[in-house]
Amino acid sequence: MTATLRTRLLVLASALLVLAAVALASVLHASARAERRDRARPDGPEITSGAVVLTEPGRMVFRNMAWGPHRDELVSVPASDPSGPRTASHVKCLRFHAAAGTGVCLQAVHGPLSDTYRAVLLDARLHVTRRYDVPGIPSRARVSPTGHLAAWTAFVGGDSYAGTDFSTRAAVVDTRTGTLIPSLESFRIVKDGREYRSSDVNFWGVTFADDDRTFYATMATGGRTYLVRGDLRAHTLTTLRGNVECPSLSPDGTRIAFKKRVPGLPKDAPWRLYVLDLRTMRETPLAEPRSVDDQAAWADARTVVYALPGDFGADLYRVPADGTGAPRRISTAALSPAYP
Structure with a gap:
């Protein structure tokens, strides 16, 4: 050499x-x-592994956002003590909701080149009963009060509701038969009393009534958003009111919590929380002064729960649904609450 x-x-x-x-x-x-980051957060929640059951009364289940081995797992806490010790399930979700012993979990599937996404239906003990491909980044998830229906929304173009350059896909599935409606865009739209067609229609934020037929959602078209009432038997969507996003139906089916764009607010934080009386169509602004980009959940007939950005990604807050009181943080490092 x-x-x-x-x-x-x-x-x-x-x-x-x-x-x-x-x-x-x-x-x-x-x-x-x-x-160092973990040591700098001594106030992180106490988390232990255990059984999470969707039929256990008096519990709240949500996605744990705290750093550590249980990050992104579904955890359970007493509904009366949402900041208390958490029981972790080892089931990971990006978005989650549950009712009547049925859960829907939107998950990332990590691949060698890129991630894909799926929706899985869960039974009361979080066993997977069905799987469905999701054509984009998961955004919203809901289960009907009976547990017989589930819905999810995904971004298929863009990744934020704040602007106008995005596209969504909202799907509904019968959890008993597995029958899937892959997109609400196949429904007939009635807008202002007339049949409506447009190539720019998007839907998101489904919420169900307890009759296994009626649901509500957001429709966007022509640069505006609308609250629509859906009929799963007639396959129709009817506009009810403008400037309504991410509706959430109250337990008694009479009111809808939603986020509304308010003129004068920043383009990247344009929303405030309101509650709409479906009988009178009267809106009540809630006492949360910050912009909320979430589909709120009803903890009970008097209280709305929602997520705001926090040190771990998101924290949960609650506020009275009648416009009184003040917002209160109830749980750090938490997202997608459900009261199954």
């Missing part, structure tokens, strides 16, 4: 050793930074 060749090989080996050392140092630095 010539001296020149030996020199080149030594230079190459030295370079490889330097690169390996740099990579190792980066990994150790990242690990130390993660440990």
Whole structure:
């Protein structure tokens, strides 16, 4: 071997050793930074593994956002103590909802090149009963009060409701038969008393009544949003009111909590929470002064729960549904609450 060749090989080996050392140092630095981050959050919730059952009375189930081994898992807490110790299920969801012992969980499926997404239906003990492909980034999820229907929304173009350059796909499934309606765009639309067709129609934020037929959702078209009432038997959607997004039907079926765009607010934070009386169509602004980009949940007939950004990604807050009182944070590092 010539001296020149030996020199080149030594230079190459030295370079490889330097690169390996740099990579190792980066990994150790990242690990130390993660440990410091976790130590810097002594107020993180107490979490232990255990059984999470969707039929256990007096419980709240949600996605755990706290860093650690149970990140993104469904956890259960007493509804009367939502900031208390959490029981973790090992079932991971990006979005979740449950009612009457049935759950819907929107998940990421990590691949070698990119992620895909799916919706899974869960029984009361979180066993998977059915799986469906989701054609985009999961956004909203709901189960009907009877547990017989489930719905989800995904972004298939864009990733935010704040602007206008996005496209969504809302699906509804019969949890008993597995029959899937992959898109509400197949329904006949009645807008202002007339049949309506447009290529720019989008739907999201489904919420169900307890008759296994009626539902409500948001429709966007022509740069405006509308509250629509859907009929699963007639396959129709009828507009009821403008400027309504992410509706959530109250337990008694008489009111809808929703987010509304308010003129003068920033383009990336344009919403305020309201409750709509479906009989009188009277709107009541809620006492939350911040912009809420979430589909609120009803903790009971008097209280609305929703997520706002927090140190771990999201925290849960509650506010009276009649416009009185003040918002109160009830749980840190939490998202997608359900009171099954």
